[in-house]
Amino acid sequence: MKKMLVIIFLLQLSGCSLVNVMKMRSENDSIQPVWEGEQQQYVLDTTYIGVKPHVMMSVDGQTTLLMHIDTGLSFSMLFDTEKVRNMALERDYELPIFGWGNEESSVGFKTEVAEVNVGPVRVPSFSFAVVPVSQSQYFLSDKEMIFDGVLGNDFLKHFAWIFDYKAEQVTISNVPLAQGTESTILGFETGSRKISIPVTLDFGDEQQSDIDVKIDTGSRHYLKINTAYVENREIRLPARMMNAADFGLSGKATHQRFRLDKLHIGDLKLNGVKTNLIYAEDEDDLNVIGSALFAHYIVGIDYFEQTISLDSYPNHTFSSRFNLSGLELREQTDGSFIVRSIAKGFPAESLQIEVGDVIDSMNSVPTSEISTSSWLDMASEPGDLTLCMRGKTCVDISLKNIPGYSVP
Structure with a gap:
């Protein structure tokens, strides 16, 4: 199952429900971000929670929120944290969300704020989906709500970004990124308002397979592939498969993890990559590279040039962390x-x-x-x-x- 922020809108929706979902995906298509100041790149007020990047955002010049940067989401969201509830946001049309429990807590809504500010960027009239996360099965305790929302591709696509986990920095740029001669650079494609790159999976025993994976800073994992992809190609997986679980808005989802022999990303060859095997019926679903892998590199995601770049840290060798406790x-x-x-x-x-x-x-x-x-x-x-x-x-x-x- 995808991470916490997986929201399966298109299942069991019909009529105006589906119309509202599709409408939300295009709400911010006409926004005009304003970059204030002459500086072309700006280091944002950044917090990494685990390996996932978060930045500060102000709304209407009054409320400051901690927002997760998630390249795996089409549009931006606010959660029902105390700060967000105190904003008394105006409710627009409803956004049904599948798998949340009772009907009342299954309905979010669209809202529009007068202005958001992220570092040097000011965006007038920005729309969010407001999601009642505290009522979902993702949480056992409301104390787990340690950030206020998510910036999705409707905001991210207007800029270039540099993610530096070791320096605990996120940099936003209003110009294309300069590429180093030692950088691994790949072009990415955009589909369903998300971005993806081609990689090669090496399962050992002369089993190699090419696959497109989404670039997903919202995932805490290294690599996720789905069961349909493996089964359709009759791939022999390692004998040692370990049990694991993730939590989505509809609750706990069990899966398995294994050690992938090698992962090829451009000219990078990564050994022993911890990989999650996720159930899916469509072999194109839920195949992602997440922030655990990106934390080993300085990562540039350039929406101007539609490229992703990875630069190794000095004297650093890639190695997956395997949770040995369970x-x-x-x-x-x-x-x-x-x-x-x-x-x-x-x-x-x-x-x-x-x-x-x-x-x-x-x-x-x-x-x-x-x-x-x-x-x-x-x-x-x-x-x-x-x-x-x-x-x-x-x-x-x-x-x-x-x-x-x-x-x-």
């Missing part, structure tokens, strides 16, 4: 982490940990001092890991490499 944790607003899923076949399965437990310290360090990325580093290193849960005793987890998965 725990999927979500960062919360109070600095704690909540347990969202415990995968079968991993060490945490046999311990006294339950979904919904709140973790306040890891290896004697308060979680308020630990980022999502730091947690993933800890979970991917063999050794002993001590987690202390609120109202419960601490547990010790022995993390070990898994042959054929975390190591060859």
